[in-house]
Structure formats: C-alpha cells, structure tokens
Amino acid sequence: MTNYHTLTQAEAVEYAQGIEDLFPDGAQLKLRDIGDGNLNHVFHISDQASGRSLILKQALPYFKMVGESVPLTLDRVRIEYEALRINGEICPDQTPKVYAYEPDLALIAMEDLSDHTVMRRRLMEKVRDPLFAEHIGSFLARTLFFTSDLAMDQQEKKLRVKSFINPELCNITEDLILYAPFTKSRMNIVEPHIRDSVERIWEDKELHLEVTLLREKFLTKAEALLHGDLHTDNIFIKPDSTKVIDREFAFYGPIGFDIGTLIGNMLLNYSGQEGWSTDAKERTNYRRYLLDSVYELWTQFESEFRELWNGYAADRLVKTPGYQNLYVTRLLQDTIGFAGVLMLCRVYGYIHVADIDDIKDAAARERAQRNALEIGVALIKRNRSAHSIKEVLDIALKVV
Amino acid sequence: MTNYHTLTQAEAVEYAQGIEDLFPDGAQLKLRDIGDGNLNHVFHISDQASGRSLILKQALPYFKMVGESVPLTLDRVRIEYEALRINGEICPDQTPKVYAYEPDLALIAMEDLSDHTVMRRRLMEKVRDPLFAEHIGSFLARTLFFTSDLAMDQQEKKLRVKSFINPELCNITEDLILYAPFTKSRMNIVEPHIRDSVERIWEDKELHLEVTLLREKFLTKAEALLHGDLHTDNIFIKPDSTKVIDREFAFYGPIGFDIGTLIGNMLLNYSGQEGWSTDAKERTNYRRYLLDSVYELWTQFESEFRELWNGYAADRLVKTPGYQNLYVTRLLQDTIGFAGVLMLCRVYGYIHVADIDDIKDAAARERAQRNALEIGVALIKRNRSAHSIKEVLDIALKVV
Structure with missing residues (x-):
C-alpha cells in the first residue's frame, strides 16, 4: 500500500472521468462529499447532462473512535471488494455494481444509489x-x-x-x-x-x-x-x-x-x-x-x-x-x-x-x-x- | 518452492553435518532411511562416536493413495514447523526439539526419538x-x-x-x-x-x-x-x-x-x-x-x-x-x-x-x-x- 494517499476532490473527479464506458468524454462532473469521515471518504460524482453518476469510496487508514484516531487496516477495502464480487454473482439484484477497484488507493467505484x-x-x-x-x-x-x-x-x-x-x-x-x-x-x-x-x-x-x-x-x-x-x-x-x-x-x-x-x-x-x-x-x-x-x-x-x-x-x-x-x-x-x-x-x-x-x-x-x-x-x-x-x-x- | 528437490542420502548427510552445535566436526555420520515414502522421506542420521543423532524429515510433493500419486502441497511442512514451534513453547516435554527448518526444501531436522x-x-x-x-x-x-x-x-x-x-x-x-x-x-x-x-x-x-x-x-x-x-x-x-x-x-x-x-x-x-x-x-x-x-x-x-x-x-x-x-x-x-x-x-x-x-x-x-x-x-x-x-x-x- 505504498502508493496510498487520500484523494483530493480534483483527483477523485479525474479518476471517475477515467473509468471506461461510464461518463461521456468531456462531461462536466460534479462532486459531492457525502462521507462520514470516520472510516471512509465517500464522494458522489455525477454528470447532469447524461444523468450518469457513481460513488467513490476510499478507506482511511484510521478509525475515529472515543475521540481518538485508531489505526485501521486498508485491507478492509480488498475484503469489501471481494465480498461485493462474490455476493454480486450470487445475488446481483441486491448488490451495488462495482465499476472499478484500486487496491493501492483502497478505493472502490460503485453504483450510485441516490434514488434509494x-x-x-x-x-x-x-x-x-x-x-x-x-x-x-x-x-x-x-x-x-x-x-x-x-x-x-x-x-x-x-x-x-x-x-x-x-x-x-x-x-x-x-x-x-x-x-x-x-x-x-x-x-x-x-x-x-x-x-x-x-x-x-x-x-x-x-x-x-x-x-x-x-x-x-x-x-x-x-x-x-x-x-x-x-x-x-x-x-x-x-x-x-x-x-x-x-x-x-x-x-x-x-x-x-x-x-x-x-x-x-x-x-x-x-x-x-x-x-x-x-x-x-x-x-x-x-x-x-x-x-x-x-x-x-x-x-x-x-x-x-x-x-x-x-x-x-x-x-x-x-x-x-x-x-x-x-x-x-x-x-x-x-x-x-x-x-x-x-x-x-x-x-x-x-x-x-x-x-x-x-x-x-x-x-x-x-x-x-x-x-x-x-x-x-x-x-x-x-x-x-x-x-x-x-x-x-x-x-x-x-x-x- | 522453486529450489525444492528431494535430497539424496549424501545431501542429507551433508545437510545434517552443517547444522550448528550438533555433531562434532569431522564426525562419521551414518544414515538410515526410515520413511514410509508415501508422504515423506525420513532419514535417521547418527554419529556413533558422540552418540548424537537426529531425524531429517523431507516432505514429498505427492501422496500415494489408492495406488495413485496425488499432488500434495509442500506447505504442510511450514504448518508442521509452525505447530512444532507453538506447541514446543506451550508443552516442551511432549514436543520433539527442532534443530533446523528449510522452507525451500520442505525439510525439518528434529530430535531423534529412537529410544522411544x-x-x-x-x-x-x-x-x-x-x-x-x-x-x-x-x-x-x-x-x-x-x-x-x-x-x-x-x-x-x-x-x-x-x-x-x-x-x-x-x-x-x-x-x-x-x-x-x-x-x-x-x-x-x-x-x-x-x-x-x-x-x-x-x-x-x-x-x-x-x-x-x-x-x-x-x-x-x-x-x-x-x-x-x-x-x-x-x-x-x-x-x-x-x-x-x-x-x-x-x-x-x-x-x-x-x-x-x-x-x-x-x-x-x-x-x-x-x-x-x-x-x-x-x-x-x-x-x-x-x-x-x-x-x-x-x-x-x-x-x-x-x-x-x-x-x-x-x-x-x-x-x-x-x-x-x-x-x-x-x-x-x-x-x-x-x-x-x-x-x-x-x-x-x-x-x-x-x-x-x-x-x-x-x-x-x-x-x-x-x-x-x-x-x-x-x-x-x-x-x-x-x-x-x-x-x-x-x-x-x-x-x-
């Protein structure tokens, strides 16, 4: 995990733009920070013109608990990704789609469920x-x-x-x-x-x-x-x-x-x-x-x-x-x-x-x-x- | 496990001789093959002069079963070594002493229990x-x-x-x-x-x-x-x-x-x-x-x-x-x-x-x-x- 760093909002947008077959080229992406910040950064990224959107979830290397920051493994993103993959095969209707996974950044791009x-x-x-x-x-x-x-x-x-x-x-x-x-x-x-x-x-x-x-x-x-x-x-x-x-x-x-x-x-x-x-x-x-x-x-x-x-x-x-x-x-x-x-x-x-x-x-x-x-x-x-x-x-x- | 090969008897003796603080320099080691050959090679190596001896156990990459050779992981030697180490700490009296462990060769040198x-x-x-x-x-x-x-x-x-x-x-x-x-x-x-x-x-x-x-x-x-x-x-x-x-x-x-x-x-x-x-x-x-x-x-x-x-x-x-x-x-x-x-x-x-x-x-x-x-x-x-x-x-x- 040596390449890990927390994404800036600009980087998050740039990353989302780079995911294949999702947003039209040159789309004007809008970012909303919706994470709790205790465990993860969660960004909502959308393109009003095409109506497309996604969620970027990046794990933080700590967990804010009892007022302290306790270190917490980024391996949990691998676990989340693997579990999404396995459950997605077994139960696609109840599992958010995954668009991309970056182990080094502890990052998953997944389906936006804002309509839920x-x-x-x-x-x-x-x-x-x-x-x-x-x-x-x-x-x-x-x-x-x-x-x-x-x-x-x-x-x-x-x-x-x-x-x-x-x-x-x-x-x-x-x-x-x-x-x-x-x-x-x-x-x-x-x-x-x-x-x-x-x-x-x-x-x-x-x-x-x-x-x-x-x-x-x-x-x-x-x-x-x-x-x-x-x-x-x-x-x-x-x-x-x-x-x-x-x-x-x-x-x-x-x-x-x-x-x-x-x-x-x-x-x-x-x-x-x-x-x-x-x-x-x-x-x-x-x-x-x-x-x-x-x-x-x-x-x-x-x-x-x-x-x-x-x-x-x-x-x-x-x-x-x-x-x-x-x-x-x-x-x-x-x-x-x-x-x-x-x-x-x-x-x-x-x-x-x-x-x-x-x-x-x-x-x-x-x-x-x-x-x-x-x-x-x-x-x-x-x-x-x-x-x-x-x-x-x-x-x-x-x-x- | 790329360096794995099954030891010849001569190599087994040479290996035993190289273990620190066990056999006197220049000891005339005698080897006896006591393995079942189904899962492991087991050699008994001893020096009559000093009365010292050991067991060399090398895992084979297969398991002879129902007349066939079924491939079997060499990782079992790591498992055996780790279990010997853990049980040796908890219960030294009932656990054979380990003299050496070679993961690449799937080999453990351990206490000779011939008097048992x-x-x-x-x-x-x-x-x-x-x-x-x-x-x-x-x-x-x-x-x-x-x-x-x-x-x-x-x-x-x-x-x-x-x-x-x-x-x-x-x-x-x-x-x-x-x-x-x-x-x-x-x-x-x-x-x-x-x-x-x-x-x-x-x-x-x-x-x-x-x-x-x-x-x-x-x-x-x-x-x-x-x-x-x-x-x-x-x-x-x-x-x-x-x-x-x-x-x-x-x-x-x-x-x-x-x-x-x-x-x-x-x-x-x-x-x-x-x-x-x-x-x-x-x-x-x-x-x-x-x-x-x-x-x-x-x-x-x-x-x-x-x-x-x-x-x-x-x-x-x-x-x-x-x-x-x-x-x-x-x-x-x-x-x-x-x-x-x-x-x-x-x-x-x-x-x-x-x-x-x-x-x-x-x-x-x-x-x-x-x-x-x-x-x-x-x-x-x-x-x-x-x-x-x-x-x-x-x-x-x-x-x-």
Missing part, C-alpha cells in the same frame, strides 16, 4: 416496503447458503475463510457489541435515566452466560461469508429495489449474526415508535407492520434456504434426514440471540441508533429505551430454546 | 505406561487451551487460524474419516466377513445424522490449534517420556477431534485384544488397563483444562458462571462422537490399524472388528447426550 433511501430513515418515516422482506430474506438465504460448506467445495471454502480473516473489523464487533455492553466499560454511553436497567444487565449472570455462548459462536464458527454489519443504515430501498451496501465487516461467521443484526434493528425501531407518533393507533399499526416484516423476512429466508439446500447440497451427508431441521432451528436460535444482543448494545453501548436517540421527548425516549432493553434481554434468554419465529413476535408484543 | 517406542506397538505388546495418561492429558489441555479464544488475544488467534488453513490435509480427513465410511465408496476396504455390519452402518440414517453434525464441527468450528492426526502411531513413549510427533495435519478445529482420535485408537486396541492373547484373564486385565487409561486421560485433560481456564482466562465473560461446565461437557460429547467415527473408519475405511488388521486368526480378527464397530456406533449415538467419561467405559464393557 436508507432503510432506517424509511422506518422512522413509517414507510411500508412490501418487497423488503422478500428481497432481503432471499439475499440472506442465497449469500449465506452459497458461501457455506452446505453448498461449496469444502477445500475452496477454506481458502475463502482465509481470504476473509478480518481481525480488526471483527474486533470492533467483539468489543462494542459482544463485550463492553455486558461490563461497566467506558465504551458504553448510558443515559442516566436508564442506568438502573443497565446496572441490572451488568449483574445478570444468566444473561452473560447466553451472551458468552453467542460470542463463542462469533469467535469460532466459520459457517458462511457474513455481511457482518447488516443494520438498517446499510440497506437502501426504493419501492421496487433493495440494495445492501458496506461489506468491510465481511468474514466467515455464524449465519444467525447477519439475520439477527437486521431483526434487532427492526425491533429497535419497533421499540422507538413511542417517540415517532402521538397517535396510538398509528403506532400500533406500524408496529404490526414491523412484526409482520420480521416474520416474513425469516419465513422467506427459511423457505429459500431450505429450497436451495434441497437443490444444491454439496454431498450426500448434507441430505441426511433430520439434519436440515436441526440446522435451521439452530440458525433461528442464533438469530434470536444475536438480535437481542444487538438491541442492547444500540441502546447504551458505544454506537446508538437514530430510531431511539433522535426521540426528542425524554420520557418517550426513556420508554423506547426500556422497551428495547426488555425485548433484547428476553430474546437473548430465549436463544437456546426457541423453535419458531413467532416467539420473537410474542416477546415484542408482550413488552409493547 | 511407537505407542501402538506398546499397546499391541501389552506394555503399561503409568505416565502416559498424565503426560498426554496435560499435552492436550495445554496445547488446546492456550491456542483457543479462551486464552489468546482474539485478534492474534484469527491470524493463527489464517496461517493454519490447511485444505489439502483436512481434505484427507474429511474424505477418509468423515465421509467415505458412511457411503458405499471405493475408498473403503471392507473384509467380506464383516460386510453385513458395514451395510447396516451404510443404511443407518440415525447414525449418519450424528456423523453429519460431527463433520459440521470439523468443517466450521475453529476452536483451537489441533494436532489433527493424534493416533497411537504418532505418540512415542518410553517409561519416563511421552512425545507427540507429526504435525502436518494441524489446523484450527474442534478440540474433541484430537482427544477423540486418541481415545478411538485406544479402544481399537481394546477391541483387538481378542487376537493378542489366548489367556482370557490377561486380556481382561489389559482391557481394564486400557479403560483406566482412557478414564485417566480424560480426567487429566479435564482437570488441567479447568485449572488453566481458572488461571488464564482471556477476559471476564469467559469466567461467567456455568460457561466452563457447558464448554467442558460439549468437549466430552465431541470427544465421544469423534472417537466413535475414528473407530469405524479404521476397521473398514481406507486406512486400517495394526491392532486389528495384524490379527492372523480370521475368526479372532472378525470378533475384534465387530467389537470395534459395535463400540464405535454406540459412541457416535451417545455423542449428544453424554455427560461423563464413564459412559465410554460402560459402552466398551458392555460390548466386551
């Missing part, structure tokens, strides 16, 4: 997306099945595990999601009014046991190539299209982590509805929509995963009667456990979610936080015994 | 080794604990997983141990007189389910740095010393596979006692010794593993009450399951064991084979419910 909206925003605005559950359930089934030992040549899969060893990014998840929230750590950001609930979580040894078992799976179980960070800011939606962005956390891990991250995020919005409508009926209706979406998401995932299994199992042993049922039940249990962990860490861990934090009214925000903590704890405690996605709905409905 | 005897021979000769269980139980506890997420920095562990991705050698295990024995495969070598029992195994779907679950663990669970091939030909013993050789199968896998491989081999000898003594009392006594050794091996492993855990746990969550008990019970269950699988594949799979195959009397050999199959099947079927090592002893005693 971030899913978290859509949920906060109570939009209903009838195709979301089908699209993402299918994305999960296909990307996870086809990268697992169930479908792959088992020796090629090992080389892929090697190529996606991703210690620094996994470390962020292991620290901020799977460790700090269960200890009195300075990595937690706890609003004083919910301190009592958080203290109870810190003291709940039964809960810690479940989290430790889930963490063990995250640390050891190389089941499939995960997205690794599938929250609702990483899904872009318009009515007829659903795209999944941001693959730098990709690694071989337990399938339930991806599904659980997403369901946990949907239930955070469910918990946060307290703050987004004063109309009780409207709240109830949208909550019902969210639970229906969770149910459909899982159901779409499960039925497509089973269908792929029946059609593309790697060998005869995979088809042993009873194995698929045990496997899918375990995936459900992992999903439920990780969903619960995700909910807790996003309420009082280092990174929160807008669905709850943006609620201005302190009493409503507190209710939302307590809802999320109650649902999260119940999900984690149910993880080893669950047998149906309906149990998730029941847990949520019992709390709100 | 192969454990399989010792068992076949009914020798009792009172220190074996303690030595190897401790070796397993230390090498497996200290390379796991329980003890290691979890990011360093990931780099180690990467360095020990070992597709070609794992493939041998996956094919010959975890797949072919459960299908009508040409990779099995079935003596006609036990064909009926083997056919029953090929049709036993309940058994296949358990094997498939165990295989899933082998394929996905990066728990600790395993030896990967810990049978009784890879343990060298003299009364006061126990050494573990041959690390080329090393990879990150489920801890129970190593312990199970060894216990399975001990129970193959137990099953084979039919052929090694006409004195019923002698047979019974040695069988009792073997079961006592299995019990002590597990007990030593478990108590030392727990002690290391209590002293060296990587973080606070690992110390969560109840976690250690669940973890150790799972290790026992995996051990029992893999022990059973090992027993079956060594009776009618591609690679057999001398403890049974060398029994000249066909009726006694058949009894030995049927004993092993019966114990193996029972162990596999017990794998998910077992809670005590005593269950292994009970299963063995019920059969013979």
Whole structure:
C-alpha cells in the first residue's frame, strides 16, 4: 500500500472521468462529499447532462473512535471488494455494481444509489416496503447458503475463510457489541435515566452466560461469508429495489449474526415508535407492520434456504434426514440471540441508533429505551430454546 | 518452492553435518532411511562416536493413495514447523526439539526419538505406561487451551487460524474419516466377513445424522490449534517420556477431534485384544488397563483444562458462571462422537490399524472388528447426550 494517499476532490473527479464506458468524454462532473469521515471518504460524482453518476469510496487508514484516531487496516477495502464480487454473482439484484477497484488507493467505484433511501430513515418515516422482506430474506438465504460448506467445495471454502480473516473489523464487533455492553466499560454511553436497567444487565449472570455462548459462536464458527454489519443504515430501498451496501465487516461467521443484526434493528425501531407518533393507533399499526416484516423476512429466508439446500447440497451427508431441521432451528436460535444482543448494545453501548436517540421527548425516549432493553434481554434468554419465529413476535408484543 | 528437490542420502548427510552445535566436526555420520515414502522421506542420521543423532524429515510433493500419486502441497511442512514451534513453547516435554527448518526444501531436522517406542506397538505388546495418561492429558489441555479464544488475544488467534488453513490435509480427513465410511465408496476396504455390519452402518440414517453434525464441527468450528492426526502411531513413549510427533495435519478445529482420535485408537486396541492373547484373564486385565487409561486421560485433560481456564482466562465473560461446565461437557460429547467415527473408519475405511488388521486368526480378527464397530456406533449415538467419561467405559464393557 505504498502508493496510498487520500484523494483530493480534483483527483477523485479525474479518476471517475477515467473509468471506461461510464461518463461521456468531456462531461462536466460534479462532486459531492457525502462521507462520514470516520472510516471512509465517500464522494458522489455525477454528470447532469447524461444523468450518469457513481460513488467513490476510499478507506482511511484510521478509525475515529472515543475521540481518538485508531489505526485501521486498508485491507478492509480488498475484503469489501471481494465480498461485493462474490455476493454480486450470487445475488446481483441486491448488490451495488462495482465499476472499478484500486487496491493501492483502497478505493472502490460503485453504483450510485441516490434514488434509494436508507432503510432506517424509511422506518422512522413509517414507510411500508412490501418487497423488503422478500428481497432481503432471499439475499440472506442465497449469500449465506452459497458461501457455506452446505453448498461449496469444502477445500475452496477454506481458502475463502482465509481470504476473509478480518481481525480488526471483527474486533470492533467483539468489543462494542459482544463485550463492553455486558461490563461497566467506558465504551458504553448510558443515559442516566436508564442506568438502573443497565446496572441490572451488568449483574445478570444468566444473561452473560447466553451472551458468552453467542460470542463463542462469533469467535469460532466459520459457517458462511457474513455481511457482518447488516443494520438498517446499510440497506437502501426504493419501492421496487433493495440494495445492501458496506461489506468491510465481511468474514466467515455464524449465519444467525447477519439475520439477527437486521431483526434487532427492526425491533429497535419497533421499540422507538413511542417517540415517532402521538397517535396510538398509528403506532400500533406500524408496529404490526414491523412484526409482520420480521416474520416474513425469516419465513422467506427459511423457505429459500431450505429450497436451495434441497437443490444444491454439496454431498450426500448434507441430505441426511433430520439434519436440515436441526440446522435451521439452530440458525433461528442464533438469530434470536444475536438480535437481542444487538438491541442492547444500540441502546447504551458505544454506537446508538437514530430510531431511539433522535426521540426528542425524554420520557418517550426513556420508554423506547426500556422497551428495547426488555425485548433484547428476553430474546437473548430465549436463544437456546426457541423453535419458531413467532416467539420473537410474542416477546415484542408482550413488552409493547 | 522453486529450489525444492528431494535430497539424496549424501545431501542429507551433508545437510545434517552443517547444522550448528550438533555433531562434532569431522564426525562419521551414518544414515538410515526410515520413511514410509508415501508422504515423506525420513532419514535417521547418527554419529556413533558422540552418540548424537537426529531425524531429517523431507516432505514429498505427492501422496500415494489408492495406488495413485496425488499432488500434495509442500506447505504442510511450514504448518508442521509452525505447530512444532507453538506447541514446543506451550508443552516442551511432549514436543520433539527442532534443530533446523528449510522452507525451500520442505525439510525439518528434529530430535531423534529412537529410544522411544511407537505407542501402538506398546499397546499391541501389552506394555503399561503409568505416565502416559498424565503426560498426554496435560499435552492436550495445554496445547488446546492456550491456542483457543479462551486464552489468546482474539485478534492474534484469527491470524493463527489464517496461517493454519490447511485444505489439502483436512481434505484427507474429511474424505477418509468423515465421509467415505458412511457411503458405499471405493475408498473403503471392507473384509467380506464383516460386510453385513458395514451395510447396516451404510443404511443407518440415525447414525449418519450424528456423523453429519460431527463433520459440521470439523468443517466450521475453529476452536483451537489441533494436532489433527493424534493416533497411537504418532505418540512415542518410553517409561519416563511421552512425545507427540507429526504435525502436518494441524489446523484450527474442534478440540474433541484430537482427544477423540486418541481415545478411538485406544479402544481399537481394546477391541483387538481378542487376537493378542489366548489367556482370557490377561486380556481382561489389559482391557481394564486400557479403560483406566482412557478414564485417566480424560480426567487429566479435564482437570488441567479447568485449572488453566481458572488461571488464564482471556477476559471476564469467559469466567461467567456455568460457561466452563457447558464448554467442558460439549468437549466430552465431541470427544465421544469423534472417537466413535475414528473407530469405524479404521476397521473398514481406507486406512486400517495394526491392532486389528495384524490379527492372523480370521475368526479372532472378525470378533475384534465387530467389537470395534459395535463400540464405535454406540459412541457416535451417545455423542449428544453424554455427560461423563464413564459412559465410554460402560459402552466398551458392555460390548466386551
């Protein structure tokens, strides 16, 4: 990575102009800086005349965390590129197109999704997306099945595990999601009014046991190539299209982590509805929509995963009667456990979610936080015994 | 590996002479070719005058299997060297000393263990080794604990997983141990007189389910740095010393596979006692010794593993009450399951064991084979419910 330097805006435009078959010669490109600047520079580059555009994402060699700049490997861009390439083959409809990749510059040029909206925003605005559950359930089934030992040549899969060893990014998840929230750590950001609930979580040894078992799976179980960070800011939606962005956390891990991250995020919005409508009926209706979406998401995932299994199992042993049922039940249990962990860490861990934090009214925000903590704890405690996605709905409905 | 060539005997002697601080200048070195020639050249090189000696092990770029030469990566020597280095630090008493390593030649010069005897021979000769269980139980506890997420920095562990991705050698295990024995495969070598029992195994779907679950663990669970091939030909013993050789199968896998491989081999000898003594009392006594050794091996492993855990746990969550008990019970269950699988594949799979195959009397050999199959099947079927090592002893005693 000796040739690495962060691109100036002029260089970014020049680079975009040089990508073959994208912009017309001599196009007047316009650049907009849309990155968060914590991890990456992200530029939107467009040509009004032709209506063409792209996103340039350049990784920064550090990560701004706890006010400090922590060095962070640029290898994550190779990982993102490889994951986009693999998922693009398996699931082209949900994967942004890649136009160019420059390893030396830690740079990827990819499809502009400006006509889509971030899913978290859509949920906060109570939009209903009838195709979301089908699209993402299918994305999960296909990307996870086809990268697992169930479908792959088992020796090629090992080389892929090697190529996606991703210690620094996994470390962020292991620290901020799977460790700090269960200890009195300075990595937690706890609003004083919910301190009592958080203290109870810190003291709940039964809960810690479940989290430790889930963490063990995250640390050891190389089941499939995960997205690794599938929250609702990483899904872009318009009515007829659903795209999944941001693959730098990709690694071989337990399938339930991806599904659980997403369901946990949907239930955070469910918990946060307290703050987004004063109309009780409207709240109830949208909550019902969210639970229906969770149910459909899982159901779409499960039925497509089973269908792929029946059609593309790697060998005869995979088809042993009873194995698929045990496997899918375990995936459900992992999903439920990780969903619960995700909910807790996003309420009082280092990174929160807008669905709850943006609620201005302190009493409503507190209710939302307590809802999320109650649902999260119940999900984690149910993880080893669950047998149906309906149990998730029941847990949520019992709390709100 | 462009400089690789197989050493002539003269080159081997010259190389040995050049190793610093080993042989006196001008020593008259004597070479003995002791390799099997299927996978490696192994030379014993010694100087009678000084009494010094060493082993030179050079990997061959192929593997003779099913009468053919299958290409096999020389990278396995790097893996063996790295595993010897890591285990040598953790467990110097059970690890042969390494004098030199030549990556280009796929060559390791290591400690001569000619004053030790192969454990399989010792068992076949009914020798009792009172220190074996303690030595190897401790070796397993230390090498497996200290390379796991329980003890290691979890990011360093990931780099180690990467360095020990070992597709070609794992493939041998996956094919010959975890797949072919459960299908009508040409990779099995079935003596006609036990064909009926083997056919029953090929049709036993309940058994296949358990094997498939165990295989899933082998394929996905990066728990600790395993030896990967810990049978009784890879343990060298003299009364006061126990050494573990041959690390080329090393990879990150489920801890129970190593312990199970060894216990399975001990129970193959137990099953084979039919052929090694006409004195019923002698047979019974040695069988009792073997079961006592299995019990002590597990007990030593478990108590030392727990002690290391209590002293060296990587973080606070690992110390969560109840976690250690669940973890150790799972290790026992995996051990029992893999022990059973090992027993079956060594009776009618591609690679057999001398403890049974060398029994000249066909009726006694058949009894030995049927004993092993019966114990193996029972162990596999017990794998998910077992809670005590005593269950292994009970299963063995019920059969013979």
